[in-house]
Amino acid sequence: MKLPRVLRIVSLAAAVGAALIVRADDGMWLLNNPPLAQLKERYGFEPSAAWLEHVQRSAVRFNNGGSGSFASADGLIITNHHVGFDAIFKLSTKEHDLLKEGFHAKTRTEERKCVDLELNVLQSIEDVTAKVNAGVRADMSPAEVLAARNTAKAAIEKESFDATGLRSDVVVLYQGAQYHLYRYKVYTDVRLVFAPEEQAAFFGGDPDNFEYPRFNLDIALFRAYENGQPAKVEHFLKWNPAGTQEGDLVFLAGHPGTTQRLITMAELEYARDIQVPGALRWMKSREVLLNSFAKRGQENARQVQDEIRGIENSRKVYDGRIGGLLDPELVAAKQAEEDALRKFAQDKPELGASDAWDKIAEAQRVIASTAVRNSFLETYFFNSDLYKVARDLVRSSIEGAKPNGERLPEYRDSAKTTFELALFSAKPIHPEVEKLKIEHYLTLMAMELGANDPAVQTALGGKSPAARAAELVQGTQVLAVAHRKALYGQPAAALAKTNDSMVQLALAMEPFARATRKTIDQQNEAKQQAHARIAKVRYAKDGDKVSPDATFTLRLSYGAVKGIDGAGNQVPAYTKLGGMAERAAERGNVSPYNLPESWAAAKGRLNADVPFNFISTCYSIGGNSGSPVMNRNGEFIGIIFDGSIETLVWNYAFTEARARSISVDVRGIIEAMRSVYGADALVDELLGKK
Amino acid sequence: MKLPRVLRIVSLAAAVGAALIVRADDGMWLLNNPPLAQLKERYGFEPSAAWLEHVQRSAVRFNNGGSGSFASADGLIITNHHVGFDAIFKLSTKEHDLLKEGFHAKTRTEERKCVDLELNVLQSIEDVTAKVNAGVRADMSPAEVLAARNTAKAAIEKESFDATGLRSDVVVLYQGAQYHLYRYKVYTDVRLVFAPEEQAAFFGGDPDNFEYPRFNLDIALFRAYENGQPAKVEHFLKWNPAGTQEGDLVFLAGHPGTTQRLITMAELEYARDIQVPGALRWMKSREVLLNSFAKRGQENARQVQDEIRGIENSRKVYDGRIGGLLDPELVAAKQAEEDALRKFAQDKPELGASDAWDKIAEAQRVIASTAVRNSFLETYFFNSDLYKVARDLVRSSIEGAKPNGERLPEYRDSAKTTFELALFSAKPIHPEVEKLKIEHYLTLMAMELGANDPAVQTALGGKSPAARAAELVQGTQVLAVAHRKALYGQPAAALAKTNDSMVQLALAMEPFARATRKTIDQQNEAKQQAHARIAKVRYAKDGDKVSPDATFTLRLSYGAVKGIDGAGNQVPAYTKLGGMAERAAERGNVSPYNLPESWAAAKGRLNADVPFNFISTCYSIGGNSGSPVMNRNGEFIGIIFDGSIETLVWNYAFTEARARSISVDVRGIIEAMRSVYGADALVDELLGKK
Numbered sequence A, B: 001m002k003l004p005r006v007l008r009i010v011s012l013a014a015a016v017g018a019a020l021i022v023r024a025d026d027g028m029w030l031l032n033n034p035p036l037a038q039l040k041e042r043y044g045f046e047p048s049a050a051w052l053e054h055v056q057r058s059a060v061r062f063n064n065g066g067s068g069s070f071a072s073a074d075g076l077i078i079t080n081h082h083v084g085f086d087a088i089f090k091l092s093t094k095e096h097d098l099l100k101e102g103f104h105a106k107t108r109t110e111e112r113k114c115v116d117l118e119l120n121v122l123q124s125i126e127d128v129t130a131k132v133n134a135g136v137r138a139d140m141s142p143a144e145v146l147a148a149r150n151t152a153k154a155a156i157e158k159e160s161f162d163a164t165g166l167r168s169d170v171v172v173l174y175q176g177a178q179y180h181l182y183r184y185k186v187y188t189d190v191r192l193v194f195a196p197e198e199q200a201a202f203f204g205g206d207p208d209n210f211e212y213p214r215f216n217l218d219i220a221l222f223r224a225y226e227n228g229q230p231a232k233v234e235h236f237l238k239w240n241p242a243g244t245q246e247g248d249l250v251f252l253a254g255h256p257g258t259t260q261r262l263i264t265m266a267e268l269e270y271a272r273d274i275q276v277p278g279a280l281r282w283m284k285s286r287e288v289l290l291n292s293f294a295k296r297g298q299e300n301a302r303q304v305q306d307e308i309r310g311i312e313n314s315r316k317v318y319d320g321r322i323g324g325l326l327d328p329e330l331v332a333a334k335q336a337e338e339d340a341l342r343k344f345a346q347d348k349p350e351l352g353a354s355d356a357w358d359k360i361a362e363a364q365r366v367i368a369s370t371a372v373r374n375s376f377l378e379t380y381f382f383n384s385d386l387y388k389v390a391r392d393l394v395r396s397s398i399e400g401a402k403p404n405g406e407r408l409p410e411y412r413d414s415a416k417t418t419f420e421l422a423l424f425s426a427k428p429i430h431p432e433v434e435k436l437k438i439e440h441y442l443t444l445m446a447m448e449l450g451a452n453d454p455a456v457q458t459a460l461g462g463k464s465p466a467a468r469a470a471e472l473v474q475g476t477q478v479l480a481v482a483h484r485k486a487l488y489g490q491p492a493a494a495l496a497k498t499n500d501s502m503v504q505l506a507l508a509m510e511p512f513a514r515a516t517r518k519t520i521d522q523q524n525e526a527k528q529q530a531h532a533r534i535a536k537v538r539y540a541k542d543g544d545k546v547s548p549d550a551t552f553t554l555r556l557s558y559g560a561v562k563g564i565d566g567a568g569n570q571v572p573a574y575t576k577l578g579g580m581a582e583r584a585a586e587r588g589n590v591s592p593y594n595l596p597e598s599w600a601a602a603k604g605r606l607n608a609d610v611p612f613n614f615i616s617t618c619y620s621i622g623g624n625s626g627s628p629v630m631n632r633n634g635e636f637i638g639i640i641f642d643g644s645i646e647t648l649v650w651n652y653a654f655t656e657a658r659a660r661s662i663s664v665d666v667r668g669i670i671e672a673m674r675s676v677y678g679a680d681a682l683v684d685e686l687l688g689k690k
Helices: A003-010 A036-043 A049-058 A081-090 A130-133 A144-162 A266-295 A299-327 A328-347 A356-379 A383-402 A414-423 A430-448 A452-461 A465-474 A482-485 A492-497 A503-542 A579-586 A597-601 A645-651 A666-675 A681-686 B002-012 B036-043 B049-058 B081-090 B131-133 B142-164 B265-293 B300-323 B330-346 B355-379 B383-401 B414-422 B431-449 B454-460 B467-475 B481-487 B492-497 B500-542 B579-586 B597-601 B645-649 B668-673 B680-687
Strands: A057-061 A066-072 A075-078 A120-127 A167-173 A178-187 A188-193 A220-226 A249-254 A555-560 A573-576 A611-616 A628-630 A636-643 A661-665 B059-062 B064-071 B077-078 B119-127 B168-175 B178-187 B189-195 B219-226 B247-254 B554-559 B574-576 B611-616 B627-631 B636-643 B661-665
Touching: A036 A299, A049 A057, A049 A120, A049 A249, A057 A075, A057 B668, A066 A081, A066 A628, A075 A636, A075 A681, A075 B300, A081 A188, A081 A220, A081 A299, A081 B119, A130 A178, A144 A167, A144 A414, A144 A503, A167 A356, A167 A414, A178 A220, A188 B131, A220 A645, A266 A299, A266 A328, A266 A356, A266 B265, A266 B431, A266 B661, A299 A503, A299 A645, A328 A356, A328 A503, A328 A661, A328 B355, A356 A430, A356 A452, A356 A503, A383 A414, A383 A430, A383 A465, A383 A482, A383 A492, A383 A503, A383 B036, A414 B680, A430 A452, A430 B265, A430 B300, A452 A465, A465 A503, A482 A628, A492 A503, A579 A597, A579 B579, A611 B597, A636 A645, A636 A666, A661 A666, A666 A681, A666 B431, A681 B168, B049 B059, B049 B119, B049 B247, B064 B627, B077 B636, B077 B680, B081 B189, B081 B300, B119 B431, B131 B142, B131 B178, B142 B168, B142 B178, B142 B414, B142 B500, B168 B265, B189 B431, B265 B300, B265 B330, B265 B431, B300 B330, B300 B645, B330 B355, B355 B454, B355 B500, B383 B414, B383 B467, B383 B481, B383 B492, B383 B500, B414 B611, B431 B454, B431 B467, B454 B500, B467 B500, B481 B579, B492 B500, B579 B597, B611 B668, B636 B645, B636 B668, B668 B680
Parallel strands: none
Antiparallel strands: A057 A066, A057 A120, A066 A075, A075 A220, A120 A178, A167 A178, A188 A220, A249 A555, A249 A628, A573 A611, A611 A661, A628 A636, A636 A661, B059 B064, B059 B119, B064 B077, B077 B219, B119 B178, B168 B178, B189 B219, B247 B554, B247 B627, B574 B611, B611 B661, B627 B636, B636 B661
């Protein structure tokens, strides 16, 4: 359920949507517009403003694509191991693979600073819809509206940042019906405190991913630092070691990435026919490539494990999505909802939305014709970290020469901290892996776009994919962070004079990439305008019963701890710590079901009966990984790390019968940390006993 | 280098081709037209007619897609383990996985009968070009020519079979310039005698496949039986335990599957843009699916290992091919050759071939527009053994009602033995695996052909892929061989009245499948007619210097044992038996580089210095696996099992610098069989000491 690669891939599709049909426990609610009526009606619970603010300020966004929460006054943070994976991976070396060994800082001086991890904590939300729309006039073309909104957004963000020093992002909600300004406190000094070995965190590996029952200690602890000292935080979640019972009301506060629950049928068909198939081709081909490379030896495997995990996860997500998109029941329900909405719009011409669906279909056709090409030119980055660096150098040079309001969003002043953290990251890059991946990318690009496409010919430079990949990797110096710093901020003309192969390639590809992106951006803007009109129809018809689609911003979900009933197919709500060893024995103790050595050694000490993982009906989606699960008192009683296979269609529609979110139980965390890892000091800090 | 899946996939493309440019040691020569001049000029060797006949009758075709040779007067046969894999796999059970354990029949009574293995031994070759073309008139359309030739071929085959009792196949050579009748002795009682564990046969697994140096005991021994007794054979290859030295002239006699060395640029572009990309999508998606299933447990892995090996192998082959197709040097050489040939044709209008290339391009355009659809409808069989059975029942019923000469080739009387062996095979079929694969197929089909395609809608039957797959597997009885026998031969009307889900599906899909196949067959015939004209131009220009493209019929190749020179990149011609343990130690003894237990236990006994694998310049391609390698005396000195990664483009063009065929050395076989496996009795039989 990790988000980063998913985000990268789905970024093509406009983030649009909400509930197909509003059902129990559905929704990813805004903290400034929580589902008070539903909570009161279904669970007799009314969160106070203080409760909401406490949750909001305790929740942490991991900018690599996940969630977490503060767990002590000294800035201790818990997230999933698989959310922390990227940071742990980047701290590992051939000699010390922390993913294999695990990590435990026994004192604060042993805590290890992460290479490029950024955390955000939401401080405030402000509705800026009127300001964003102030410059928009009815006679503008979509391109002009896009430019006007971009200028307004950039100004709002810059003004806020200059006034508060806080990261300030304008968030598009309800498909453009609302724009909210989110202000975040940013932490860039984040240190690794504790991580079990991956085999304990991800026991059962890819086969068990999105399955239940599970036995995963999918946790990692980090600590936020400020000025070289542990951050002092006012808001953190108190841990309640009593945990939950089946039936208890629980909450998630986290950062669901993107959903597409309000898309029209035209967009659904696009997802089914173009977007998901294209993403699956891209992922499966890379999965085969990297697994083949990994099998050549253990150091190979170590170098690419981060990417393999991400792809395996996303591939399962997309396999689940296409399954949903080809399910006639889901499609029929979507169609019925759209028919009803369109009829409502036609019956009320004063809403001015009856042609909105056709406008979306029209824009979608243009997107469909350029989407795959745009993926290769604009979002896949030659599947290369070195190319990504070179592209960022080239494009920041070009964009930096423009006024702030006219730049592409990721190059605005307000995004500078985030941008530079990534650009100057000292994360390990392996030239042999780069060569392999670029060769593969070039081959796939030629197969998908056609060998005679001018962009493909420019990319290949008159060579075979293998020869070109070797030439590109040998001819660049951007592997060195110092070299990146030397090139950063130079005008494009100066970059054009360097003989760096990757910089030259990025310059040569720039016209092709910009052209496809421009097409996609403009059509997405046209869709957004039509969606904003549909949102009004929906509001007129159904009122405020629907939460906005996910936007990787803070949301609140709720539900109950609940097992699964089903003829001959019951699944209990909880698993126990002892279950891991039992399953390992059943599966012959063979990878990915081998019992971690530390767990085998703890056999006499570990209380096998303590609850380990549990399932609940809370709505969650990629990006929610690491979200704290809380009880009515806002106390931490678990951490979400996965959803069952049935949740994968939640991207398009909510279904309830067997779909469940999966969490690690607070009781299992405490017992394992003490009995397996001897992390008593940390547990004491987590329980406020220090 | 195993052939079966490759064959299934490339069968779309017409088997057309020969040498791009005739170079040293190139060619897959007909036994009735060997390269006498080249052999004499380069190696001072002149094979006698007796030498050629002895080799021809000692060579064995494995009809699942490989080669082998008789090795004793009592019908003992040696082939590769990976050629025998399919047969060994089908003799394995959950309790006894012979791929993991290996197999050694210490007495003949312990030899185990294979489930559905057919072997062919070539008895004679007859040129029937005039007979095949007798009914063709200049004013016929391609469809009429196709029908006329099919009728003629069926009659020739039937007449030959009735007269001789031998399997009789008309083989298309030189793109239709020649037709030869091949008569084979057929063995269907074939028994497994000896196989090492797969870890010894395929040490290094997928990562080392197509690489060198290698350390593989890729052998398996079978025995042909007749009337319940070991077959007495006159021709078998004597083993020479002295082996070879670097520089020695060696020969291969085997059955290369298909090559495309004479295709035109239009066909090359089709391969690059449509055929190879389509095949790679199909393979990579299945590789991901099956590996994910295999990781769930050891019995899962056992059930799908056959298919995984096949896909991994083919995927490497196709990755190599696309690399060649995107290599500007290869393409430029192809283009130059075509330009020269077209100029020659234009300069000699009396050859009547100047428009042949345009005719091919025209036919290729039609094929391109229907090829992917045809793959899904006609050749992928829902990726299901159960559907394949049902389709064979349905189609043999329909075809059986027609005169022999009007049937599709695989349903002619002459193919009956082969057809029934497959149809009534008791090979294991696992319903859970079937469900998984059908769901995957349906999903992929919808993504590739579009969810609204009528064939897709028929296949899905108004259900989601998962629900439809479950329904299909539950609703069929063709898993039972007895049920197949009960349905076989029934008229289509009777089949239509059964309520068997798979039979009903096959009936429903039949119109779609036949329509695409008809298009492809007709266009391939049109291409063949144009190619026959080009073949005349080529003959007029270059004479008889080129061997026909591969057709999975017996061919002779020659070359020298030769290491690789290269700046800092030398590779010696031979590896040694001790090298396996050394490489295992280097790679941490982790799969696929773990030393087999039997080899670890043999450490004190095994002579580590004995040659194990060697490389030579002989031309080989998929299907050659298991071909005997012989010295000037026609003695067995090794067995080919692989080609280096550089040979993968040999499908399109011969290149020499670093490309090598890879063989197991006779000396390594003897030493390992004695010292690791204690198979002294078998070695004595192989050395004629019994």
